Amino acid sequence: MAAARQPPLPIIAMRRKSGRLLLYHFGRLLLLAVCLAACTAISAGDQQWLVTPDRAGNQVTVESADRTALLDIYSESGIGRASVRWVAGSYPAHILLRLHLRGLEELRVAYAETVITLSIPSSGEFAVHQYQTTAGPTPQQPQRIASDSPYWMKTTIVGQTVGTQNPIPLTDGWIEVELPQHFLQGRYTEFAVQWIDFYR
Numbered sequence: 013m014a015a016a017r018q019p020p021l022p023i024i025a026m027r028r029k030s031g032r033l034l035l036y037h038f039g040r041l042l043l044l045a046v047c048l049a050a051c052t053a054i055s056a057g058d059q060q061w062l063v064t065p066d067r068a069g070n071q072v073t074v075e076s077a078d079r080t081a082l083l084d085i086y087s088e089s090g091i092g093r094a095s096v097r098w099v100a101g102s103y104p105a106h107i108l109l110r111l112h113l114r115g116l117e118e119l120r121v122a123y124a125e126t127v128i129t130l131s132i133p134s135s136g137e138f139a140v141h142q143y144q145t146t147a148g149p150t151p152q153q154p155q156r157i158a159s160d161s162p163y164w165m166k167t168t169i170v171g172q173t174v175g176t177q178n179p180i181p182l183t184d185g186w187i188e189v190e191l192p193q194h195f196l197q198g199r200y201t202e203f204a205v206q207w208i209d210f211y212r
Contacts, residue, residue, distance in 0.1 A: 056081060059101035065094045072096065079105040084186075086112050090209030097202035107191040110170070113209040114181040121165070122147060123195055123203035128163055129154065130189065134210060138178045140167045162194040181210075 054061045057076035065072055069088035074081060081104040083096065090113055098104070111119070119130040125148055131141045143154035144163045157163050171185020195203065 053099075057101070059104065060099040062097040062099050063094060064096075066092050070094060076104070081107045082110060083108065084110045084112065085205070085207065087207065087209070090114070091207065093204060093206035095202065095204050099201075103199060105196070107196070109189045109191070109205060111187045111189065111207060113187060113207065114183075115209045116180075116187050116207065117211050118206075118208040119189060120206040121189075121191065121203055122206075123200045124198075126163070126194070127151075128157070128165060128192065130165055130167065132167070132180060132187070134178070134180045136178060138180070161192075162197065163192045165192050166190040 051062055051064045052072075054063055054074045056074040059074075059076050059081060061074045061081075063072045063074065063083075070092035071086045072094050073084045073086075075084075076082070079102065081098075085094070109119075115134050116130070116132045117134055121128045121130075125146045127145050127147050129143045129145075133139060133141075142157040142163075142165060144157050144161075145154045146152050166189070168188045169179055169182070169185060170188050172179050172182055191203070
């Protein structure tokens with residue numbers, strides 16, 4: 013009985029190349045599916061937003077009122093991050109982050125090449141410290157932000173009286189942070205936000 017003929021080497025090479033190509037495209041499709049599953053499209057009035065939290069225990073909801081976008085952030089562990097993108101509709105005049113956390117020892121907002129870090133110490137007198145730096149291969153040293161700077165993020169404790177005594181850790185309400193005028197005046201459309209309630 014004659015032995016079965018083997019396919020020429022060029023055909024074997026083509027099959028291997030085709031198999032690698034299929035595996036490559038399958039990997040890309042799988043990655044795309046994971047990204048789409050993590051992203052959440054949200055309608056708020058006439059605005060469209062795309063929100064991507066980093067894990068299941070972190071949630072971001074969006075509402076719109078009087079040209080103000082209200083982003084409520086909930087975090088089971090108190091630590092997390094999310095990517096937020098304005099997709100369509102009227103560009104908001106204000107963007108407020110309402111962080112439903114007991115503290116905020118670090119908040120980081122990054123857009124384009126700008127990084128703003130905000131900190132509310134959990135001990136001592138109540139204070140809000142903010143610093144601005146640039147991202148990239150040669151980041152600058154953080155610069156303290158003054159309250160009259162376009163990079164300043166107005167910060168308010170809502171639902172709890174703030175006096176001489178530090179209200180942190182909060183027993184009620186939330187921490188409200190308004191994105192800076194520099195972001196709004198530049199009409200930037202996306203940013204990343206990262207939060208830590210208390211350092212461990």
